[in-house]
Amino acid sequence: MDAMDDQTGCNGAAKVKERLERRHQARIEDVERRKEAKESHAVAKESVDYFLRTFYGERAAIEELLSRSLDVDQQPAAAARSLEEATDKTVQLQKFLNDSMVFLTTYDQRQAQAALHKLQTSLTETREQALPKKRFAFRARAKASDPSPDQDDGAPEKCASTQVDEYSPAVQCGFSNISDEVLTKSASEVHKEDVLLSHLSNCKVRLYGNPSTLHLKHIDHCEILCGPVSTSVFVDHCQHSTLALACQQMRTHNTADTRVYLHVTSRAIVEDCRGVSFAPFSWSYPALEEHFRASGLDPDRNNWDQVDDFNWLAAGTPSPNWAVIPEAERRTTWEA
Numbered sequence: 633m634d635a636m637d638d639q640t641g642c643n644g645a646a647k648v649k650e651r652l653e654r655r656h657q658a659r660i661e662d663v664e665r666r667k668e669a670k671e672s673h674a675v676a677k678e679s680v681d682y683f684l685r686t687f688y689g690e691r692a693a694i695e696e697l698l699s700r701s702l703d704v705d706q707q708p709a710a711a712a713r714s715l716e717e718a719t720d721k722t723v724q725l726q727k728f729l730n731d732s733m734v735f736l737t738t739y740d741q742r743q744a745q746a747a748l749h750k751l752q753t754s755l756t757e758t759r760e761q762a763l764p765k766k767r768f769a770f771r772a773r774a775k776a777s778d779p780s781p782d783q784d785d786g787a788p789e790k791c792a793s794t795q796v797d798e799y800s801p802a803v804q805c806g807f808s809n810i811s812d813e814v815l816t817k818s819a820s821e822v823h824k825e826d827v828l829l830s831h832l833s834n835c836k837v838r839l840y841g842n843p844s845t846l847h848l849k850h851i852d853h854c855e856i857l858c859g860p861v862s863t864s865v866f867v868d869h870c871q872h873s874t875l876a877l878a879c880q881q882m883r884t885h886n887t888a889d890t891r892v893y894l895h896v897t898s899r900a901i902v903e904d905c906r907g908v909s910f911a912p913f914s915w916s917y918p919a920l921e922e923h924f925r926a927s928g929l930d931p932d933r934n935n936w937d938q939v940d941d942f943n944w945l946a947a948g949t950p951s952p953n954w955a956v957i958p959e960a961e962r963r964t965t966w967e968a
Contacts, residue, residue: 680740683732687725687744691751694721698758715759719844722748722755726863726880727928730898742940745901749883752864756826756845805843810835817841819859819919823926829856836967840917842926846877857915857966860895860927876915876966878929884908891957894936897929902954903942911957912936914964 697718701711729744736744806828807815812835817827819841829837830849839846839858846861851870858865861879870887878895887905894900895913902908912934924931937956944951 679732679735680737683728683736684740687728687732688747690721690725690728691747694718694725694751695754697721698754701758702761718755718758722751723844723863723928725751726898730880733898741899742942745881745898748881749864752845759826806830806847807832807835807837814838819923822859824862827858840919840923842923846879848875859917859920859923860929862927862929874963876913878913878924878927880929893963895929895931895934896936897933899935900939901942902939902951905941905943906953908954909957910936910939910954911962914962915966 697714701714701718703711726748729748733741805817805822805825808828808830810831811833814836815832816838817840822839822841822843824842824844826845826847827839827843828847828849829851830847832850832854833852835854837854837856837858839856841859843858843861845863846858846865848856848865848867848870850868851873853871854873855875856873857876859878861877863879864881864883865877865879867875867882867884867890868886870884870890872889874891874893876893880896881898882892882894882896882900884892884900884902885904887902887908889907890909892900892908892910893913893915894910900910913936921931939951939954941951941953944953
C-alpha cells in the first residue's frame with residue numbers, strides 16, 4: 633500500500649506541476665498577445681497618422697499647382713507644366729489612397745475619397761480654363777466605324793467631339809448628342825485623354841485603350857464598353873444602360889436601372905441612384921492586358937462588389953439602391 637500511495641502521490645504532484653506549467657505558459661502567451669496587440673495598434677495608428685499627413689499635404693501641394701497654372705502673370709509654358717505636374721500628382725495620390733485602404737477606417741476612407749473627388753473636379757475645371765476656346769465651330773462627325781481594337785498608326789490621333797460650342801474646350805475627346813449608332817475610338821485616340829460621353833441614346837460605344845478619366849452624362853439605353861481608365865469614372869444621369877468599365881475609382885450619381893460590369897481598385901460610390909447592379913468586368917479585346925499595364929491598375933485587385941451608398945447610412949443593413957447581378961444573369965460575351 634505504501635508503494636501505491638507513493639506512486640499516487642508522485643502522479644498527483646506531477647499533475648499539479650503540469651497544471652502550474654500550463655498556467656504559467658498561458659500567462660506568458662497572454663502577455664505576448666497583449667504586447668503584440670498593443671504594438672499592432674500603435675503601428676496602425678502610426679500608419680493612419682502618416683497617411684493623413686501625407687494625403688492632405690499632397691492635396692494642398694496639388695491645389696497650389698492648380699492655382700499657379702491659372703496665374704495670369706505666368707508664361708503659358710510654365711502654366712502647362714504646373715498643370716501636367718498636378719495631373720501626375722493626382723494620379724499618384726489616388727494610388728496612395730488605394731494602397732492605404734486596408735488600414736483606414738470607413739470614415740477616413742470616405743473623407744479622403746470625397747477630398748480626392750473634389751480635387752479631380754478642380755483639375756478638370758482648371759484644364760478646361762487653361763485650354764483655348766473656340767468662338768464658333770461647325771458640327772463634325774467623329775468616326776463611327778469600327779477600327780481594329782489596337783489600331784495605332786504611330787502618332788496619336790487628335791480626339792474631337794461631335795459638337796463644340798463656345799463654352800466647351802476647343803478639342804474634346806468623346807461623343808455627344810447622338811442616337812442609334814455604333815461609336816468607336818481606337819487606343820491612340822483615347823490614350824491618356826479625358827473622355828466625355830454625353831447625351832447619347834440607344835448607342836453602342838467601344839473605347840479601346842487607356843483614357844485618363846471618363847465622364848458619362850445623360851446616357852439612355854446605351855451599351856458602353858471602355859478599356860482601363862487610369863483614374864476615375866464619373867457617371868451622372870444614366871438610365872436603362874449597360875456599362876463595362878475598369879478604373880481606380882467610380883462615382884455614380886442620379887442613375888437608375890443600369891448594369892455595371894466593373895473592375896475598380898478602390899471602392900465604387902453611388903449617390904441618388906436606384907436599381908444599379910454590379911458584376912465583375914468581363915469585356916475583353918486583344919490589347920486589354922497591355923492597356924491595363926499602361927493604366928497602372930492592378931488587374932488582380934477588383935473591389936467590384938464593395939459599393940458605398942452615400943444615401944444609405946444604416947450600418948449592417950444592405951442598401952436597397954444597388955445589388956449584385958446573379959451569376960446566371962451575367963454577360964460573359966460581347967458583340968464587337
